[in-house]
Amino acid sequence: MTNLTSKQSKAAALALLALVIALAIAAVALPLWLLNQRYDVAIDGAATRLDRYSRIVGMRDGLQKKAAEVAGLEANHHFLKSASPALAAAELQEQATIILDQNGGKLNSIQILPHKDDGVYRQVSVNLQLTAPLSAVKAMLYALESARPYLFVDNFAIRAPFNPAARNDAATEPDLIVQFDLTGYALKGAP
Numbered sequence: 001m002t003n004l005t006s007k008q009s010k011a012a013a014l015a016l017l018a019l020v021i022a023l024a025i026a027a028v029a030l031p032l033w034l035l036n037q038r039y040d041v042a043i044d045g046a047a048t049r050l051d052r053y054s055r056i057v058g059m060r061d062g063l064q065k066k067a068a069e070v071a072g073l074e075a076n077h078h079f080l081k082s083a084s085p086a087l088a089a090a091e092l093q094e095q096a097t098i099i100l101d102q103n104g105g106k107l108n109s110i111q112i113l114p115h116k117d118d119g120v121y122r123q124v125s126v127n128l129q130l131t132a133p134l135s136a137v138k139a140m141l142y143a144l145e146s147a148r149p150y151l152f153v154d155n156f157a158i159r160a161p162f163n164p165a166a167r168n169d170a171a172t173e174p175d176l177i178v179q180f181d182l183t184g185y186a187l188k189g190a191p
Helices: 006-058 060-072 085-102 134-145 164-168
Strands: 106-112 116-118 121-133 151-159 175-187
Touching: 006 060, 085 106, 085 121, 085 134, 085 151, 085 175, 121 134, 134 151, 134 175
Parallel strands: none
Antiparallel strands: 106 121, 116 121, 121 175, 151 175
16 A cells, blocks of 8 residues: 555545535435425425316306206106106006097007116016007107106007908098007116
């Protein structure tokens, strides 16, 4: 090893002292700087969320107005009143019977079909068989499909009875045999 002169050893000692001071400052300053960066990112994120929440709060009045409009539509009037399959089917039968009577149809038979659940909705169906002239069938179908609650006609079949004498009488409209499924929907959570 070489011997250092006193000036060189003083310079080396000062350099070592400067290095130790720099390391001590870096050991304290670097974590503080990283912590400061972390807080800056957190503050920016909080400011962004605050702006977003402020915009959401600003939309509150408009959303409440829209919710009032939707509530005013009274969506429950589009569904059968009872969630019970038997009561809903009875309501469906009653409504179908009233519409058939008003439009000149003669009900031959009515059969309750099994209900189907789909999420919060319950599909209730009845099978109807009736006789009516064509004009009454048209009026009855229009009345059924425009009724409240909403009713849907499916599996529709219509046929003329075999009666050779009725074909020659053009003055009277022959009675047709009509069969279809009538479906309504109920909310499962309804009373």
